[in-house]
Amino acid sequence: MKQINVVVAGPRGKMGQEALKMIANEEQFQLVACIDRKHEGEKISEVTGLRDLDAIIYTDAEVCLNEVDADVLIDLTTPEFGYKHTKLALENGIRPVVGTTGFTPDQLEEVTNLSESKQLGAVIAPNFAVGAVLMMQFSKWAAKHFPDVEIIEKHHDQKLDAPSGTAIKTADLIKEERESHHQGHPDEKETLQSARGADVDGMKIHSVRLPGLVAHQEVIFGGLGQTLTIKHDSLHRESFMSGVKLAATEVMNIDTLVYGLEHLLD
Numbered sequence: 001m002k003q004i005n006v007v008v009a010g011p012r013g014k015m016g017q018e019a020l021k022m023i024a025n026e027e028q029f030q031l032v033a034c035i036d037r038k039h040e041g042e043k044i045s046e047v048t049g050l051r052d053l054d055a056i057i058y059t060d061a062e063v064c065l066n067e068v069d070a071d072v073l074i075d076l077t078t079p080e081f082g083y084k085h086t087k088l089a090l091e092n093g094i095r096p097v098v099g100t101t102g103f104t105p106d107q108l109e110e111v112t113n114l115s116e117s118k119q120l121g122a123v124i125a126p127n128f129a130v131g132a133v134l135m136m137q138f139s140k141w142a143a144k145h146f147p148d149v150e151i152i153e154k155h156h157d158q159k160l161d162a163p164s165g166t167a168i169k170t171a172d173l174i175k176e177e178r179e180s181h182h183q184g185h186p187d188e189k190e191t192l193q194s195a196r197g198a199d200v201d202g203m204k205i206h207s208v209r210l211p212g213l214v215a216h217q218e219v220i221f222g223g224l225g226q227t228l229t230i231k232h233d234s235l236h237r238e239s240f241m242s243g244v245k246l247a248a249t250e251v252m253n254i255d256t257l258v259y260g261l262e263h264l265l266d
């Protein structure tokens, strides 16, 4: 099996920590550097206590991605830096695997075009949990038969972006199956602003942020005399790691950007 040299951006974050553990346990991956906001030049093993990993930390992403012999960048940072790192990776011939959410449609288009012009594979996945990918696909299917739908996404209270990347992706998939239409009473009025949630093409998205939550979503469809709820819960961030592993492996075999893990699953 060919070794894949990996850089992780955001190694001290909740997802970054899980990604480092996954990399340490997988023979095909070699951690060659990390990008962090602090700890320039220190060993990641000393900063995180993960003894098997002795890669060096860079605080300047441009220097890191230019200097290091890397195949893949795994980015688990913030919307602002995730976008910058994705562009820098592609410009330096490195394939990005991005879990960071909150990219704007324009940013997504820009990095998609960059990946195409460089003929370099890239994966941006708003949700790496296989169960969440199935929840989105089942929702797309259900929307054929139940065009009225609302999405409730629930996350921990440290999350920066709302709605979640998963909720936006779910709405995009559902949009492919149903006509845009207003839901609820035609004369409905909000007596408190945003009471009905965010609107995507007539679909409503409601975002809950509370301590204790990890990542959860319910997609509720309503029809005559019945409702259908499709629900997924990530109870631990380990749930995302088989998807990160798949993406960091398969990104080596593609030459365009894919948005969503479903493009890599059988």
Ligand SMILES: NC(=O)c1ccc[n+]([C@@H]2O[C@H](COP(=O)([O-])OP(=O)(O)OC[C@H]3O[C@@H](n4cnc5c(N)ncnc54)[C@H](O)[C@@H]3O)[C@@H](O)[C@H]2O)c1
Pocket (backbone or CB within 6 Å): 009, 010, 011, 012, 013, 014, 015, 016, 035, 036, 037, 076, 077, 078, 079, 081, 098, 099, 100, 101, 102, 125, 126, 127, 128, 129, 158, 240
């Ligand atoms: N795709 C998925 O399956 C999935 C799952 C969970 C979280 N996420 C997304 O992943 C991202 C990270 O989530 P988290 O829960 O680990 O957040 P977190 O806040 O725990 O971690 C983010 C880390 O990024 C670091 N960081 C910030 N700016 C940086 C920079 N310029 N360079 C390097 N590091 C920088 C922070 O120091 C922090 O350690 C978020 O965008 C979140 O929405 C995606």
Ligand SMILES: O=C(O)C1=N[C@H](C(=O)O)CCC1
Pocket (backbone or CB within 6 Å): 101, 126, 127, 155, 156, 159, 160, 163, 164, 165, 166, 167, 214, 215
């Ligand atoms: O913890 C987060 O932040 C998560 N974000 C993703 C999103 O925005 O959809 C999903 C998984 C957890």
